[in-house]
Amino acid sequence: MSTSLLVTYACLYLDRGLEIPNGWIHLENGRVAGYGAMTTPAPQAARVLSAGGRLVTPGMVNAHHHMYQNLTRAYAPVVNGTLFEWLQGLYPLWATLDEESVYLSSYVAMTELLLGGCTTSMDHHYVHPRPRLIDAQIRAARDIGFRFHATRGSMTRSVKDGGLPPDSVVQSEDVILEDSERLIGLFHDPNPGAMTRVALAPCSLFSVSETIMKESALMAERHDVRLHTHLAEDHDEDVYCREVYGCTPTEYFERSGWASHRSWVAHYIYPTGDEIDRLAHKGVCAAQCPCSNMMIGGGSADAMDLRRRGIKVGLGCDGSASTDHASLWLEARMALLLGRYRNGPHSMTARDALDMATRGGAACLGWEDEIGHLRKGACADLVVWQLPAVSRAGALSDPVEALLRCAPATAWYTIVNGRILVSEGQPCQSGLETVLRDHERAARRMQKLD
Template identity: 65%
Template sequence: MNQQAATTGSCDLLITGAYIYVDAGWEISSGWIAITDGRVAGVGANSEPAPTATETIDAGGRLVTPGLVNTHHHMYQNLTRSFAPVVNADLFTWLTQLYPIWSQIDDESVYLSTWVAMAELLLGGCTLSSDHMYVHPHGELIDAQVRAAGDLGFRFYANRGSMTRSVEDGGLPPVEVVQSRDEILADSERLIARYHDPAPGAMTRMALAPCSPFSVTSETMRDSAALAEKHDVRLHTHLAEDGDELTYCQEVYGMTPVEYFDSVGWMQSRSWVAHFIYPSPDEEQRMAAAGVGVAHCPSSNMLIGGGSADVQRLRGLGAPVGIGCDGSASTDHGSLWLEARAALTLARFRCGPTSMTARDVLDMATRGGARCLGWEDETGHLTPGACADLVIWGGSELSLAGALTDPVEAWLRCGPMAADTTVVAGRILVRDGQIQNSALAEMLTAHRRESARLQGVTA
């Protein structure tokens, strides 16, 4: 079936000679994609006429996909990657050891860590990322993140995280990183008014994201849900991540994490949650029926050893399921391609060789992630009219030798793969595998200095 979009004469950017994964069920084995004004203007087979273009890229038979969507991250944590004292710790020990270090972050360290994280994500094929910034010891940290995204040209879904329950109130974090309910709500209102852009083609949107059932009060959870409804923004939190969380909720609230989530008004389609490892089968059904999305973070889950979400069952129930890198201090990388491959191998390890395909994973990493963020009308696919966020994938001739029959399967089964070209809103941000921003070396030097300051080591 010819699903080519009408194009008018010329376009800004034309990519030719590619195997194009447009969307689930729509692939073009040898085709072109035209981009105008930051949008997909048309797609077609090479046998069909293509428009003229200001710039043309010959993709030479390589795979082109929608840009990957990262549904859960903690970008500031790349300042404490592979921190030696906690590399083998369980989740709660890991958190309590790192919170005092993270209490030293400020606007400068958050700007640098966000810039570096986004640059790394672009190299791994990610064009849209959320970030769960829930530690707020000093300054206006979300503002610093938005500034970094703007400086790079990255599409960003900021999550205004929060914690109210310190160690003095039975929580895990120190008092230096928690805030009062009034501080959180006032800053949430400010950030939504200043940065949340609900318009088509937006580059920045805002969600409200109390950290977890064990780090904020029930009042803060309820108030955040009410504020999200008032301003029509989304909600995000960690949920059912760890066995200790299950014990905590039963002891403190007299219910499971999912029951608690429901009791504070979060069981709704504007919510998506990270991890979701310890629900009951009935709770999985209830969450899926309510349209709650799940951010699957396979590498982080495996490294911390806490289990993983049953994404095959959740997808079968109709729940939106995306993929997330999670914190750079637990996963220790920011490649959504690596997360996608981990999702494939983990699923097949758990449930057998027919349980998950590369196309299933690609759908999670694109459309699924966009559904979690409520952005599936414009992102996560390359249908005409969508945002022009895409990746031309590159791999070595050695790693792809013999992979001749299925470029999508080869994308995950062979490798490693990385972005040869990454386009966001029609702008080329990665070309020939290199970040197209002259500030990269300067940013890495400054980032190393800040990381050394936090960890108390010599840069």
């Protein structure tokens, strides 16, 4: 059966510097086969989908997330805490995670991401009270048809070692390294068009041993996979690194062998200018998480300054219990507002924010050749956007600016690997109602509401 799909009557934003005001795009066998203006002949296709003049963009790429946290969204006892207070309040709840709850939370997160225009996401899963939790995430992604970059997170330092989490969610160095090897061997697909990849992701500099940092970097080099961690997110992290390691977080990151082209970091709020320049020179990428950072009130990276200095910047939804949503469209809008608020009205455009949400996220995942754009040969991952008629009334001159200025925008169609996963604003997963019911049961159990 043919997998050919033609999207017509679309305002196409295909990549930075490549836009067609009224055109078509042809998808075949999971790839972009071609595109053109409606004034040029379009190829035949098994299915033709009219965008009805709506904006079409590459699927957004989520560069930092914690999917399991949607089981504790807006959790009342900690909603107004600092980052460390928030973590200390929630770790005991997350210690009850099991394969079922991780599958359910991942399934819900991925579906929510699809509705917000995201077609590829990583997830930073670092809480491991039980084995094989990342296997459950990958199963959820495959059941949905979602492009997923799993990361094997880890923690070795519990409360008794001066860390934040309870003993039950940390693991020994041997267990972490053995499971990292297992996951790479089982699930990492380095081939073009992969639907599942794996990276290594110790949680943070203050939650894992120096051995795990250094051995993860060596393992990533051996297997040619990527590295991810939180970095320079909070002033307390700076104090910790100076007291324990006698240096700044960035200096410790470099000392551990992480300053390389295969690394991307979350947040990167408090580096010095020299530190930014050094990591940019090494090819390190960064993920800004504007909504989560503003919700916790801990500052946010100056994304445009990082970009100006040479760091490629993506966007991330971050924790579903700090952001309390999984909409990359909302992150892109907030990145635009935050950038202009911080640096003035001439500092950032909607195209800059959209570039971060697409090309920038793809760079973080080391996947810029195939995702984050819709040039010929790219993966067939795209979004047809919908703005309510009242919200878009009068927005006639620039649909890309309107996408992030007018609100709320949601996916009308989301297509991953040439498959329609959101249709006319509704997710296509037939078992979603059951998953949502089971998810509520798991969340109530975790929050001790039953």
